[in-house]
Amino acid sequence: MTDNHLMWENLGMDVKTHDILCEVLPQAFGDVYLTQENRPNGMDYFNMVVGDIHGLRPAELIKLQEEEGKKVVGTFCIHVPDEVVFAAGGIATGLCSGSQFWVPGGEKVLPTATCPLIKASLGAHFDKTCPFFRICDLFVGETTCDGKKKAWEILSEDAEMYIMDIPQMKRPQDFKKWEEEIRNYITKIEEITGNKVTEESLKEAIVISNNKRKALQRLNNFRKLDNIPISGRDVLLIHQIAFYDDPTRFTEMVNKLCDELDKRKEEEVSVFEKGTKRILLTGTPLSIPNWKLHQIIENSGGAVICEEMCTGIRYCEALVDESGENIDEMVENLAERYLGHINCACFTPNKARIDDIIRLAKEYKADGVIDVNLKFCNIYDTEGYFVEKAMAEAGIPCIGIETDYTDEDAEQLKTRIGAFIEMLS
């Protein structure tokens, strides 16, 4: 028995079923990632992390739990501030699941007409086939969308959950309300970890998180170049890993990669052929290991140069103001960033997202926009009405794509996306 298998058994996982996933993941990763030419060497770290995704980091988390008494807090949404967990000496890890492998398990308890991300997350939990779900001391849910809001009730039958009620609008009173939610979240995390959140620890956590964002921003900036030194799928992978890796080590590794990309920039190295069309993706998140669209686009004459998504710009672009001097000010700054600067379709109205897409399309010199919707995500699907209208007005070619985690629509997507990219020529 490998060390991983022993760990998974100790975690009470369904090891036999999980083995099926362990068999298919390397093949999928190889197909999407290792077929690429001229990848930066700095990708080695991220290859390693994802290569043993259910081994390396879980083992590390368990060690920190056992040896240092640390608590692991699992989250499902970029509106939930990691800083609070860090400031209380805890570990935050994202739990959104991106594989069809987990979907049937979710469908045992959820309606079929639920988005695959939510179904996969609950499936990963109830089928006991994801170590991260087994390790967490607390799950933190939110009321961002109907599917998640109601799914947490089912998840909470089998795990300790804490729910943050995110305002559905962004009026001045909603910021006050979100501050109150963050304050209550601090109290809950202090309880769970047994540690106080102090001015010092919260300030430090804000800086750590900002540094991670800055590194990701630095990485994204290379995609604005005419000669793009890194593929879209590689950047996506890094964004996905950002959700569960140690933030300080992750930042260091991203910056190391960026040093290498600086050299590529000087040497005008591009991983794409001349004439490759620059595609901006907007819409629902692409959780690990959901690499389907990037693979199709980048195998069809396109380069993904920006993701206006939770697994992309929405996660890293805005910083928390670091000038807060006391807890109240810091909470206010957190609320400002986590409510004000994430333009999720869960808000009404959400015009700022449309402005973001147009701005990003310019900054990243997009030739076209693909509006991606995970099947049954009603909020992004409805907002697509405004995205398509605004793109038409701005003269930016745009198509809407609806997909899920299966491969059933791969051929259809290849045809549609291929035709769209061809049309851009």
Add this chain to the structure above:
Amino acid sequence: MTDNHLMWENLGMDVKTHDILCEVLPQAFGDVYLTQENRPNGMDYFNMVVGDIHGLRPAELIKLQEEEGKKVVGTFCIHVPDEVVFAAGGIATGLCSGSQFWVPGGEKVLPTATCPLIKASLGAHFDKTCPFFRICDLFVGETTCDGKKKAWEILSEDAEMYIMDIPQMKRPQDFKKWEEEIRNYITKIEEITGNKVTEESLKEAIVISNNKRKALQRLNNFRKLDNIPISGRDVLLIHQIAFYDDPTRFTEMVNKLCDELDKRKEEEVSVFEKGTKRILLTGTPLSIPNWKLHQIIENSGGAVICEEMCTGIRYCEALVDESGENIDEMVENLAERYLGHINCACFTPNKARIDDIIRLAKEYKADGVIDVNLKFCNIYDTEGYFVEKAMAEAGIPCIGIETDYTDEDAEQLKTRIGAFIEMLS
């Protein structure tokens, strides 16, 4: 040209398309309603109101607008307190639409995977085929579910809208927040109507609305009898009319009908044959003219004896505390009733609804429960997990039904519902 046609033209309606609806509605109403035997005479009023649904009340509303300068406020949810509108001398009218006729119009702007109620409402507006949408001076939306929350953004492109942000939870701070929303709503309605909401007018509005609820409650109580003196479909129709009729006249008419039912009670008159199975419906609302399920159930050996729905008990069961002495106390009482005592699946958690269903099943002596879901309503669909579980634990036979506004599934529903009712024997 009839008076109605002249009015519809003046309202800028698409009269030609609307005529198609005018042709099919009487037939549908006749099939469902006029085939019943031994209906109470008190139904005559409601027959008349629905018989000229796009004529009588719209003409009355226009007259009140023109002659008394009254404002008409259209709403889509029972969480929005009518009392505020009444207290400012305005008229409140429900706008939720229940016909497949309007769905294709809604699908022009909304995802197909949106619930038919929302699609029909937007279709009725954009196709200009419902006079109520044309008459309203203001639409009031809310953030109860994803579908509605995002649909209002599209509707607001073509009409003045005001949005109330309903809390997604029911903690003490959420009641405070809902009070604030109600206070802001008062300000908005004062602006629109030009009238102040006073202690006197708000108190009077609370009493008027409570009287309506008491009348409906009195009506529903007859359905607890062994000999049920009125059909489920008739009670449903009355609940549907409650949303748009003049509240004082409506209350009078319901009470008049109840006087007649009192006599039937004494005489032990039942409109159902002995052995008819008593069915409680729970789930999503049945907006006018959605009578499909009641017709199927009551033609298959069942009697609908209670609707744990927005078009049912959720609308009328809880009263607003009338003891408030000033605006603040009255707003607090409104918040308590409109947040605390409506157990919509939009809340998390929503255990109180499960308790309601079990309590109502006992009070109304239900033989079985049908959990009804409008297709693509994720919140009620997900909550169905808890409904079915709780019914199994309580030993109450239960089936889940998913349907929309089309008649395509009528045969399938007849078979399933027929088998369910047979199984209860």
